[in-house]
Amino acid sequence: MPSVAQACELEPTYILSEGLASYLEQRGTEDGVTTSTELSSTPYRRSSSGVRLVDEHEAESLERPGMLLRSRLRAAAWVIWCTLVVLFIRQVSLSGHAIHPYLTGALLVVAVGVLLLLYGPRSLTEPQLRGIELLLFGVIGVQLLVYQTAWMLRYSATGNEVELIATFDKSMLGYAVLMLAYGMFMPNGARRTACMMVPLMLGPVVTAAFLCWIDPRMAAAVPPIRLGEAAGILSGCAGIALFGTQTIAALRQEAKRARRLGQYRLKRLLGRGGMGEVYLAEHQLLKRPCAVKAIRPHQVDDPVALTRFEREVRAMAKLSHWHTVEVFDYGRTEDGTFYYVMEYLPGLNLVELVERGGPMPAGRVIHFLEQTCAALGEAHRQGMVHRDLKPANIMAAYRGDEFDVTKLLDFGLVLDHHEKRLAEEEAEESALAGSPAYMSPEQARGHHAVGPQSDLYSLGAVGYYLLTGRPPFEKPTLLRMVLAHVREPVTPPSAHRLDIPRDLERIVLRCLEKNPAQRFASAQELRQALLACRDARSWTRADAQQWWQTYAPEKLQEQIF
Structure with a gap:
């Protein structure tokens, strides 16, 4: 259900290194700037040289889903390693009677390598962790298959029917344990678990059936009814593993909900x-x-x-x-x-409003901008600069039986000039912070002492987006987008949409002036200018209610209406 949380999801906030600030400061007024540093929206880590961007939202989304999987793989790797150690010692003690002890030794080396990877400092993506998962359980399955085949052929050749049957039963038991262990350890959905269970279930039975087909003595020791029983047992184990996977996943979700x-x-x-x-x-x-x-x-x-x-x-x-x-x-x-x-704010952020209903009428844009100005005015009077104004951080909520109630969110990048300690810590971070599509030129240049006019620039960019459905600048890379804020003129909103009122367009373009001194002096002055527009207060409660009844998600409509 839409809520205040969605301001955290749609538009990432970037942390830009001081190197980019210096670059913009040096090159921001030059014409024809070219650079070989092409930055995309993928996360960039800190390095010893070059421009660095950290997309916190995307970087976190890569790390978080793999945390549980990585911890489970560690536990599974330890169990497999201990099992292989015991098996290797047993094989060595059998001396000449052992079959391929070097295979177990090689698997031991693989298990040690996996443990080093899982406990190492390197960040592993979920596909990489899934590859390790296949390696761990796949090699054990292959080893069981090799030993099953080798021992059954040996006992068949010597005519030892008792040991041949025992080997068959032990291999089925090994596969059953492996299947149940996979279901217990690995956090998976039903589909992925089933994909792993099918080869583990069919592999030993098909192998035994093939051996019986080519070896009459083996066929006498392991008749079709015995193969059918084994297939039934392994099918039951697969079902238990699937059920266990689903049950553990449900319990995990229940535990989270009960927190x-x-x-x-x-x-x-x-x-x-x-x-x-x-x-x-x-x-x-x-x-x-x-x-x-x-x-x-x-x-x-x-x-x-x-x-x-x-x-x-x-x-x-x-x-x-x-x-x-x-x-x-x-x-x-x-x-x-x-x-x-x-x-808790039932509603949608401004990005979602535009995505669902398209560019807004002038009256509704004025409605959201002037209410945001009112909130900013209080913050500015207390010495705060938001520094991350963007459509995703402004909610249109349903509160007090009113629609389109504006709520300003996410003060995680706020600069408080009245808090000396926090201001000093902010300066020590030596990084720019904000959303490149809505970042003011002075913020892009790395000026730590940005003032309220920086927020007014960002709010003007928000107004531009609400009127046109696009930010003031659209560039293929983040660096070019930030450079555009510093030195490129803004295309008037009316170039994208002809019915934009001239008075509102002048206000938006004044907010987007490169020089802070040429913008409005305060949020209150901007608010008064918005309220003086011809279309001010033309967006009524009935208009808002009709929009929400037409465009709001079904679940949200059920909650509101």
């Missing part, structure tokens, strides 16, 4: 952001729905993440404007998880 943070019961995950996860929650006593943002466990020891989390909470707690999301509570659990609680 509690302080006095709040987490009901379901709403979204993931650069710093944490947002849950729909409920106060255990008041039964009031709310949104809980918790910093991710692996970031608790990251001082930069904690500083940003603290900055966001402190900033939002100071603000009380109706159009700023309200914070109810803040705390830390016994296991070290930091969280804060804010109002």
Whole structure:
């Protein structure tokens, strides 16, 4: 269900290195700049040279899904390694009677290599982890198949029917254990588990059937009825593994839903952001729905993440404007998880509004911009600069029986000039922060002391997007987009849409002036200019209600209407 959390999902916030700031400062006023450094939207890690971009949202999305899989693979690798050690020692002790002990030795080396990979500092993507999963369980399956074939052929050749039957039974038992272990260890869905179970189930039975076909003595020892029994047993094990996989997955989800943070019961995950996860929650006593943002466990020891989390909470707690999301509570659990609680906002962010209904009429654009100005005005008067204004961080919510109530979100990059300690820490980070499509020129140049006019530029870019369905600049790479904000003139919105009122277009273009001094002096002055437009207050409650009844998602309509 749409909520405040969706501001964390749609448009990534980028952290840009100081090298890019220097580059823009040196080259921002030059014409015909060319560069071989092509930056895309993929995550870039810090390195010793060159321009560095970190897409926090995408980088986190790569790491988070693999955490559980990596821990399970570690446990499985240890079990397999211990099993191979015991098997190798037994084979060596048998001396000349052992079959291919070097195969077990080679698998031991593979298991050690896998353990080193899983415990090493290198970040592994989910496809890489899935490859390791196939390697671990696949080589064990192949080894069982090799030993089954070799021992059955040996005992058939010597006429030892008792040992031949025992070997067949032991190989079936080995495969059954392997199948059940896979279902217990690996966090999978039913389809992937079934894909692994089919070869493990058919491999030994088909191999034994082939051996019986080419060897009459083996066929006498292992008749078709015995093969059928083995196939039935392995099919049952496959079913148990599938059931176990589904049950464990359901229990894991139930455990997550049952989690509690302080006095709040987490009901379901709403979204993931650069710093944490947002849950729909409920106060255990008041039964009031709310949104809980918790910093991710692996970031608790990251001082930069904690500083940003603290900055966001402190900033939002100071603000009380109706159009700023309200914070109810803040705390830390016994296991070290930091969280804060804010109002739950049923609604859509401005990106989703445009995606569903297209560019907005002028009256609705003025409605959202002037309400955002009101929220910004309070923040600016308290010495705060948001620094990450974009359509995804502005919600159109249903509150107090009113539609299109504007809510300003996500103060994770706020610069508080009244907080000396936080301002100093911000300067020490030596990085630009923000969303390139909506970043002001001075912010792109790396000026740490950006002022309220930087937010007004970003808000003008938001207005441009609402009117045209596109940001002011569309470039193939992030670097070119940031450079465009620094030195390229803005194409008037009317070039994309002819019915845009001239008075509103002049306001948007003034917000997008390169020189901060040529923009509006304050959010209040911008708000007054918006309210003086011809189409101000032309967007009515009835218009808003009709839009939500037509374009809102079905689940959201059920909640609102």
